[in-house]
Amino acid sequence: MNDVTALILAGGRATRMGGVEKHLIEVDTGDGRRETILTRLARVLAPRVAEIVVAAARDASGFRTVRDPIEGVGPLAGIAAGLAAARTPWLLVVAGDMPYVTAAVVEQLLAARADAFDAIGVRANGLPEPLVCVLHARARAAVERRLAAGRYKASGLLTDEDLRVRWLDGVDPQALRNVNRPEDLRS
Numbered sequence: 001m002n003d004v005t006a007l008i009l010a011g012g013r014a015t016r017m018g019g020v021e022k023h024l025i026e027v028d029t030g031d032g033r034r035e036t037i038l039t040r041l042a043r044v045l046a047p048r049v050a051e052i053v054v055a056a057a058r059d060a061s062g063f064r065t066v067r068d069p070i071e072g073v074g075p076l077a078g079i080a081a082g083l084a085a086a087r088t089p090w091l092l093v094v095a096g097d098m099p100y101v102t103a104a105v106v107e108q109l110l111a112a113r114a115d116a117f118d119a120i121g122v123r124a125n126g127l128p129e130p131l132v133c134v135l136h137a138r139a140r141a142a143v144e145r146r147l148a149a150g151r152y153k154a155s156g157l158l159t160d161e162d163l164r165v166r167w168l169d170g171v172d173p174q175a176l177r178n179v180n181r182p183e184d185l186r187s
Contacts, residue, residue: 001048001049001050001090001110002050002088003050003088003089004048004050004091004092004110004113004134005049005051005052005082005086005090005091005092006045006048006052006091006094007052007054007055007079007082007086007091007092007093008023008041008052008054008060008063008094008096009078009093009096010022010038010054010060010096011057011077011096022037022096022097022179023041023060023097024036024037025179027099037096037097037179041094041096041098041101042062042063044101044103045092045094045106048103048106048107049092051064052064053065053066053082053085054066055068055077055079055082057071066078066081066084067081068080069081069147070147073147074152075095075130075154076152076157077147079093079135079143079157080143080147083135083140083143084140088137089137090113090134090135090137091134091135091137092106092109092110092133092134093130093131093133093134094132095132097178098131098132098175098176098178099179100174100175100177101176104172104175105132105171105175105176108168108171109122109168110134112134112166113134117164118136118138118163118165119133119135119136119157119164119166120133120165120168121133121158121166121168122167122171123167123168123169124171124173124176125173128155128158129176130154130158131178132171132176133158139157139163142157142161142162143157145161146161
């Protein structure tokens with residue numbers, strides 16, 4: 001899709017993982033091979049977007065890397081960096097600790113885009129999952145307002161602002177699982 005940039009959020013501190021950069025953790029590909037979460041996400045995203053950008057504290061080899069405009073405030077700052085860097089009208093946001101995101105989920109999100117909406121959000125068990133969403137460039141102003149006001153909760157972008165959000169329910173919950181602790185890799 002020539003009008004979509006993918007943003008992989010890879011800037012977290014990973015304190016529950018002992019400080020390991022989660023996007024660099026290797027996961028099983030299902031066929032006996034292993035690859036990093038970043039490599040897996042890129043493999044799923046690349047055929048479906050114009051470009052992949054990574055928000056991280058250090059350069060991600062092979063990708064255009066952007067830095068948070070405000071350090072230490074969480075994923076909303078990475079989203080702001082991604083929106084500022086995107087060369088397309090739409091930004092697909094995916095957390096760098098979600099190794100199970102599938103092509104089907106990405107395509108479901110992208111198919112829901114329409115000019116009438118500023119964002120495509122996912123709800124899991126009735127709760128917003130802000131780190132898998134699609135944002136139109138128009139959402140940039142709302143992100144910047146939240147950062148300036150010190151309102152860093154990423155889910156608030158989809159629920160508390162005046163964005164026109166199309167919600168998707170029933171997205172594969174396995175695809176939305178993230179890795180927060182070592183035991184999450186075994187389950």
